[in-house]
Amino acid sequence: xxxxxxxxxxxxxxxxxxxxxxxxxxxxxxxxxxxxxxxxxxxxxxxxxxxxxxxxxxxxxxxxxxxxxxxxxxxxxxxxxxxxxxxxxxxxxxxxxxxxxxxxxxxxxxxxxxxxxxxxxxxxxxxxxxxxxxxxxxxxxxxxxxxxxxxxxxxxxxxxxxxxxxxxxxxxxxxxxxxxxxxxxxxxxxxxxxxxxxxxxxxxxxxxxxxxxxxxxxxxxxxxxxxxxxxxxxxxxxxxxxxxxxxxxxxxxxxxxxxxxxxxxxxxxxxxxxxxxxxxxxxxxxxxxxxxxxxxxxxxxxxxxxxxxxxxxxxxxxxxxxxxxxxxxxxxxxxxxxxxxxxxxxxxxxxxxxxxxxxxxxxxxxxxxxxxxxxxxxxxxxxxxxxxxxxxxxxxxxxxxxxxxxxxxxxxxxxxxxxxxxxxxxxxxxxxxxxx
Amino acid sequence: xxxxxxxxxxxxxxxxxxxxxxxxxxxxxxxxxxxxxxxxxxxxxxxxxxxxxxxxxxxxxxxxxxxxxxxxxxxxxxxxxxxxxxxxxxxxxxxxxxxxxxxxxxxxxxxxxxxxxxxxxxxxxxxxxxxxxxxxxxxxxxxxxxxxxx
Numbered sequence: 063x064x065x066x067x068x069x070x071x072x073x074x075x076x077x078x079x080x081x082x083x084x085x086x087x088x089x090x091x092x093x094x095x096x097x098x099x100x101x102x103x104x105x106x107x108x109x110x111x112x113x114x115x116x117x118x119x120x121x122x123x124x125x126x127x128x129x130x131x132x133x134x135x136x137x138x139x140x141x142x143x144x145x146x147x148x149x150x151x152x153x154x155x156x157x158x159x160x161x162x163x164x165x166x167x168x169x170x171x172x173x174x175x176x177x178x179x180x181x182x183x184x185x186x187x188x189x190x191x192x193x194x195x196x197x198x199x200x201x202x203x204x205x206x207x208x209x210x211x212x213x214x215x216x217x218x219x220x221x222x223x224x225x226x227x228x229x230x231x232x233x234x235x236x237x238x239x240x241x242x243x244x245x246x247x248x249x250x251x252x253x254x255x256x257x258x259x260x261x262x263x264x265x266x267x268x269x270x271x272x273x274x275x276x277x278x279x280x281x282x283x284x285x286x287x288x289x290x291x292x293x294x295x296x297x298x299x300x301x302x303x304x305x306x307x308x309x310x311x312x313x314x315x316x317x318x319x320x321x322x323x324x325x326x327x328x329x330x331x332x333x334x335x336x337x338x339x340x341x342x343x344x345x346x347x348x349x350x351x352x353x354x355x356x357x358x359x360x361x362x363x364x365x366x367x368x369x370x371x372x373x374x375x376x377x378x379x380x381x382x383x384x385x386x387x388x389x390x391x392x393x394x395x396x397x398x399x400x401x402x403x404x405x406x407x408x409x410x411x412x413x414x415x416x417x418x419x420x421x422x423x424x425x426x427x428x429x430x431x432x433x434x435x436x437x438x439x440x441x442x443x444x445x446x447x448x449x450x451x452x453x454x455x456x457x458x459x460x461x462x463x464x465x466x467x468x469x470x471x472x473x474x475x476x477x478x479x480x481x482x483x484x485x486x487x488x489x490x491x492x493x494x495x496x497x498x
Numbered sequence: 499x500x501x502x503x504x505x506x507x508x509x510x511x512x513x514x515x516x517x518x519x520x521x522x523x524x525x526x527x528x529x530x531x532x533x534x535x536x537x538x539x540x541x542x543x544x545x546x547x548x549x550x551x552x553x554x555x556x557x558x559x560x561x562x563x564x565x566x567x568x569x570x571x572x573x574x575x576x577x578x579x580x581x582x583x584x585x586x587x588x589x590x591x592x593x594x595x596x597x598x599x600x601x602x603x604x605x606x607x608x609x610x611x612x613x614x615x616x617x618x619x620x621x622x623x624x625x626x627x628x629x630x631x632x633x634x635x636x637x638x639x640x641x642x643x644x645x646x647x648x
Binding site: 091432433434435436439440443450451452456459465466494495496 | 499502503508511512533534535536537561562563564565567621624627
């Protein structure tokens, strides 16, 4: 039994769980125990996920949705079964779940639906029924927040450049929360899209989905949620959020790289034109033109990432076995413990919320007198893996007055001993640089 | 880690040489490292003395990690007052050492304090930090010399 359980009484047995992650037993930088605190960038992968992928390749590998042989049937079943399993993990139906390469591609799929539909409307080209709401004109507004990951910012800048729409954003408070004081002005009759992050990858803030969604709904705007940092860490039921689409990636939730997810309402899915086009996504093809398959296949051109889907389904099994309430409680305990221990070090300043209220386990900080990159390097020399830099949220760093930060992002396989090791190493950082 | 944070590097970080933007200059460049956000603004002033082009001044402002900031200071020490040809040769040696994955340890005779960056070559993620000021300087040189040829 781990210290963590004794301390908090909830039910993740970290010691036993860690046996699923052989990588956590390796050493780094001259025989230091690896303390992996970079799960916000990507999580480690359990044996169950690797075994599921291997089993698929060993027994059923074939191209899905084609072929008249048994393996093709099994592969198709594995792929579509995984879709249903992953959908169930977030409270969705399989038909509403599109597989992409990663969350960035999921958001691009949405963004391109607007610019492509706008282009087609301009030329009078055929486009799906119900797609009028995807046509943007100069004067229309797209609303994001200043805490977006570049993945939920740059694609919308591109859409604005292509359609003449205007990008607006909700600013930040000094402690890294959204400043919603002028939400009533920012969301107005010109607002066509509101796309925002559920939980900040930079500062861990959990945003009030309901409040923002209600405002967006009241003006008839589409509402999209970037849930990359929330779905791995807390129970999320997409069907009750009231949003039109949710994007996330597989690799931050114990799953493999190379697979991302886009959940969307049928209304949106059927209104969107294809993003990537080619094989597998068609209904009929002639030399003149083609018609397209219904979603989700319309958005899955080419041979898809079957093994990754199987792996991600296994990751969902493991997370459900642990129980997402337990995962959230476990992460919450590590967050509280980390914040408490970091507060013992006077030269360390947390960037973002310093209480556990509406915040996740990603904690950014700066050390007085030492650059964040150098902080990360010293931690690395002690076996502590953290992320440094602007975390693909450069505007958020600017808004919070820091050029960069160092970030820890603990997950299910971390325990208080990992945080203690981090704090010990962090306490030595200023000595290395002779800062007094 | 002592390989990386040599005392010479930390000295340059704490007491940077030549820092600050100065007049006159023929080119000013702004370079960033997009993966970590390090930035440098660098000005270059070349003079011709007895028919030889000399690096008269390199002035800079920037923000970033100890490696990138110390590297700017070492750049200043290495190239200012040198004939341009020799300064460019210093750049080549520095770049070759950093991109050698630790194979080339550098020659203190010809490189001076710049050899302290040999350890950086073993940390692939930090090579760009060390090269940032030098690449900015190279860009400034190209802008001035190509401007003259135009």
